[in-house]
Amino acid sequence: MAAASSEEAIKAAKVLMVGAGGIGCELLKTLALSGFSDIHIIDLDTIEVSNLNRQFLFRQSHVGQSKAKVARDAVLKFRPNISITPYHANVKDSQFNVDFFKQFNVVLNGLDNLDARRHVNRLCLAAEVPLVESGTTGFLGQVTVHVKGKTECYECQPKPVPKSYPVCTITSTPSKFVHCIVWAKDLLFAKLFGDKNQDNDLNVHSKDDSSSKTDVFERNLDEDLKKYAQRIYDHVFGYNIEAALGNEETWRNRRRPNPIYIRDALPEDAVQQNGCSQDHKNEEQEPSEPSAMVSLGLRNPQEIWSLADNSRVFLEALKLFFEKREKETGNLIFDKDDQLAVEFVTAAANIRASSFGIPLHSLFEAKGVAGNIVHAVATTNAIIAGLIVIEAIKVLKGDYQNYRMTYCLEHPSRKMLLMPVEPFEPNKSCYVCSETPLVLEVNTKTTKLREVVEKVIKSKLGMNLPLVMVGATLVFEDGDGLEPDEAANYALNLEKILAELPAPVLNGTKLTVEDFQQELKCSINIKHRDEFDTEKEPDGMVLAGWSGPVDKQVTSNGEKKPVPSASSTEDLDGTAEDTSAKPGMKRKLNEILESKENFDALQNPSDVVSSSAQVVDDDEDDDLVMFDEDPKQGKKKRSQ
Ligand SMILES: Nc1ncnc2c1ncn2[C@@H]1O[C@H](COP(=O)(O)OP(=O)(O)OP(=O)(O)O)[C@@H](O)[C@H]1O
Numbered sequence: 170m171a172a173a174s175s176e177e178a179i180k181a182a183k184v185l186m187v188g189a190g191g192i193g194c195e196l197l198k199t200l201a202l203s204g205f206s207d208i209h210i211i212d213l214d215t216i217e218v219s220n221l222n223r224q225f226l227f228r229q230s231h232v233g234q235s236k237a238k239v240a241r242d243a244v245l246k247f248r249p250n251i252s253i254t255p256y257h258a259n260v261k262d263s264q265f266n267v268d269f270f271k272q273f274n275v276v277l278n279g280l281d282n283l284d285a286r287r288h289v290n291r292l293c294l295a296a297e298v299p300l301v302e303s304g305t306t307g308f309l310g311q312v313t314v315h316v317k318g319k320t321e322c323y324e325c326q327p328k329p330v331p332k333s334y335p336v337c338t339i340t341s342t343p344s345k346f347v348h349c350i351v352w353a354k355d356l357l358f359a360k361l362f363g364d365k366n367q368d369n370d371l372n373v374h375s376k377d378d379s380s381s382k383t384d385v386f387e388r389n390l391d392e393d394l395k396k397y398a399q400r401i402y403d404h405v406f407g408y409n410i411e412a413a414l415g416n417e418e419t420w421r422n423r424r425r426p427n428p429i430y431i432r433d434a435l436p437e438d439a440v441q442q443n444g445c446s447q448d449h450k451n452e453e454q455e456p457s458e459p460s461a462m463v464s465l466g467l468r469n470p471q472e473i474w475s476l477a478d479n480s481r482v483f484l485e486a487l488k489l490f491f492e493k494r495e496k497e498t499g500n501l502i503f504d505k506d507d508q509l510a511v512e513f514v515t516a517a518a519n520i521r522a523s524s525f526g527i528p529l530h531s532l533f534e535a536k537g538v539a540g541n542i543v544h545a546v547a548t549t550n551a552i553i554a555g556l557i558v559i560e561a562i563k564v565l566k567g568d569y570q571n572y573r574m575t576y577c578l579e580h581p582s583r584k585m586l587l588m589p590v591e592p593f594e595p596n597k598s599c600y601v602c603s604e605t606p607l608v609l610e611v612n613t614k615t616t617k618l619r620e621v622v623e624k625v626i627k628s629k630l631g632m633n634l635p636l637v638m639v640g641a642t643l644v645f646e647d648g649d650g651l652e653p654d655e656a657a658n659y660a661l662n663l664e665k666i667l668a669e670l671p672a673p674v675l676n677g678t679k680l681t682v683e684d685f686q687q688e689l690k691c692s693i694n695i696k697h698r699d700e701f702d703t704e705k706e707p708d709g710m711v712l713a714g715w716s717g718p719v720d721k722q723v724t725s726n727g728e729k730k731p732v733p734s735a736s737s738t739e740d741l742d743g744t745a746e747d748t749s750a751k752p753g754m755k756r757k758l759n760e761i762l763e764s765k766e767n768f769d770a771l772q773n774p775s776d777v778v779s780s781s782a783q784v785v786d787d788d789e790d791d792d793l794v795m796f797d798e799d800p801k802q803g804k805k806k807r808s809q
C-alpha cells in the first residue's frame with residue numbers, strides 16, 4: 170500500500186503488534202495517539218508486579234490478567250473509537266499462519282526473544298508484509314525495517330553468540346568483577362551446593378589434605394559446620410591463591426593476587442563466632458527464608474560491604490545452606506531470585522575481587538551481574554516506540570528511500586544519541602530470504618538424525634515444525650495430525666545413524682528441510698567429516714553458509730555490507746547533523762559498533778540475558794555474560 174499523505178496511510182492501515190510488554194505498551198499508546206485505528210495485538214503473557222514500573226498501561230489490579238487484553242482496555246479509555254483486537258496467545262501458534270499475517274499492512278515487533286523474532290520474520294517474508302523490528306536494553310535500543318526484496322531480513326545478518334570466557338581467566342586470572350561472579354556462581358556455588366559429580370576446575374587439593382585424593386569440599390561426617398565453612402574459606406581464598414602464586418610465569422605481567430585467610434579478614438572474636446555478630450542474631454525472629462544479611466543485620470543491598478562483612482556473609486550463608494536447606498544441597502542451581510544464593514555469590518565474588526585488586530560491588534549490583542539483568546529504562550522504550558511509528562508510517566507510504574535503521578546509543582557518537590543508518594540490501598547468502606543452500610559437515614557414520622534435527626534444524630535454523638526429505642524420501646516430519654504409524658516410523662528414524670536411514674545420508678547427499686507454518690524451505694548439502702574438535706565444534710557438526718550467530722566481530726561483518734549512502738538525522742530528532750555522502754555511513758556504523766559502550770544492544774538488544782551459569786542469548790555487556798555456554802540451557806530474561 171502506498172499512500173500520499175501520512176494521515177491517509179495511518180487511516181487506512183491495519184497493523185499487527187507482537188508483544189505488549191515494555192516497548193509494546195508505549196507503542197500501542199503512540200499508535201493510538203498518532204491516529205491508527207485498526208490495531209491487532211498478540212502477547213502470550215499475563216501481567217506481573219515487576220512489569221508495573223514501566224508498562225504504564227497496567228495497574229496492580231491487573232496482575233495476572235492478559236497483557237494484550239488489559240492494554241487494549243486501557244487505550245480504549247482514551248481512544249474509545251478505535252478498534253483494538255487482542256490475542257492472548259503465542260505468536261508461534263498455528264492460528265497465526267501466513268494468511269493471518271497477510272491481512273496486515275505492517276507488523277511491529279515489541280518482543281524480547283530471538284526465537285519469536287525469527288518466527289515473525291519468516292511469516293512476514295512469506296506473507297510479504299513489511300516488518301518493523303525493535304529491541305531495548307537499558308539505555309540502548311534499535312529499530313530496524315525489513316521489507317522483502319528491498320532491505321535485509323531480520324536474519325540476513327549474523328547475531329552475536331553469547332560471550333564466553335576462557336576458563337583460565339575465571340579460575341586463575343580474573344581482571345573484572347564479572348569474572349569473580351562467574352567463578353563464585355558457576356564454580357564455587359556449584360561445587361558446594363550443586364551436583365557433586367560434575368567436573369569442576371575448583372577441585373584443587375589442599376596441602377593440609379595429606380591423602381590428596383580426598384575432595385576438600387567434602388564435609389567430614391563429624392566436622393563442625395563453622396569449622397567447615399572456615400576451612401572452605403581458607404582453602405579457596407587463601408591456599409588456592411598461594412598455590413597459584415607459585416607459577417611465576419602467570420604473574421610476570423600481571424598484578425599478583427593476595428591470599429586471604431579468615432584470620433586476615435576477621436578479628437579473632439568474630440572468627441570464633443564464625444563471623445556472626447551476636448547483636449543482630451535474633452533466634453526468635455528468624456525470617457521465613459534464611460538470609461545471612463538478616464542474621465548479620467546488614468540491611469542495605471545497595472551498600473558495598475567491607476571485606477570483613479563479605480567474609481561474615483560468606484561464612485553465615487554457607488552455614489545457613491547446610492543448616493536450613495540441607496535437603497536442597499547437592500541439587501542447587503544458582504537462581505538470581507534465591508536471596509541466600511545471591512548473598513553467598515556476592516560475598517564470595519567480593520572476597521575474590523579483593524584478593525585480585527578488583528573493586529568490590531554491592532549485593533544489588535552483584536545480583537544484576539549474576540542474573541544478567543540489565544535494568545529497563547522506560548524512556549528508552551518510549552523513544553523506540555516513537556521510532557517504530559515513524560518507520561511504520563514510511564513503510565505505509567512506500568517511502569522506502571527514507572527507511573532508516575535507528576540505533577539509540579548510551580553515549581553520544583558525533584554528538585548524536587540517535588544514529589540512523591540506511592538499511593542494507595538483502596544478503597544474497599541468507600538462507601531465510603534467499604535460496605542459498607547450506608552445507609553441513611557431519612560424521613554420517615556416527616551421527617543420528619535426531620542430532621541433526623535438534624541441533625541444526627530446530628536450534629540453529631529456528632524451524633518450529635520441520636519436515637526432512639532425503640531426495641524424494643520423507644524421513645522425518647514434526648507436528649500434530651500425523652498418523653500413528655507415520656509418527657512411529659519417524660520416531661524410529663530419529664534414532665538411526667544418518668548413513669543407515671531408509672534413504673541414506675552420505676557425503677554429497679542433499680537434504681531438503683521445510684517448515685510449512687513458516688513457509689521456509691532450504692537445502693542442506695552434506696559433507697562427511699570423520700573428526701571434530703570437541704572444544705571448538707562441540708556439536709560434532711558444522712553448518713556453513715549460515716548467517717546465524719557469530720562472535721561479536723562486527724567489523725568484519727560490516728566490511729561485507731554495502732556502503733549506505735547519504736543520510737540525515739533531520740527526520741529523527743531535528744538536530745540534523747548532516748551525515749550525507751560520507752563514505753561515511755559505513756564507517757560511522759562501524760564506529761558505533763566498535764565502541765565498547767555502544768556495541769551491545771545493537772544487534773538484538775532485548776534478547777539479552779539469562780540467569781543460568783551460561784548463556785545470554787545474543788548480546789550483552791561484559792558485565793552480563795557467562796562462560797562455557799549452552800544457549801539452550803539459558804533462560805532468557807526480558808529487559809524492556
Ligand atoms: N512468542 C511470543 N508470542 C507472543 N508474545 C511474546 C512471545 N515472546 C515474548 N512475548 C511478549 O513480548 C513481550 C516483551 O516485553 P518485555 O521485554 O517488556 O517483557 P516482560 O516480560 O514484560 O518484562 P520482564 O521480562 O522484564 O519482566 C512480553 O510481554 C512477552 O510476553
Ligand SMILES: [Zn+2]
Nearest residue numbers: 322325599602
Ligand atoms: Zn535474509
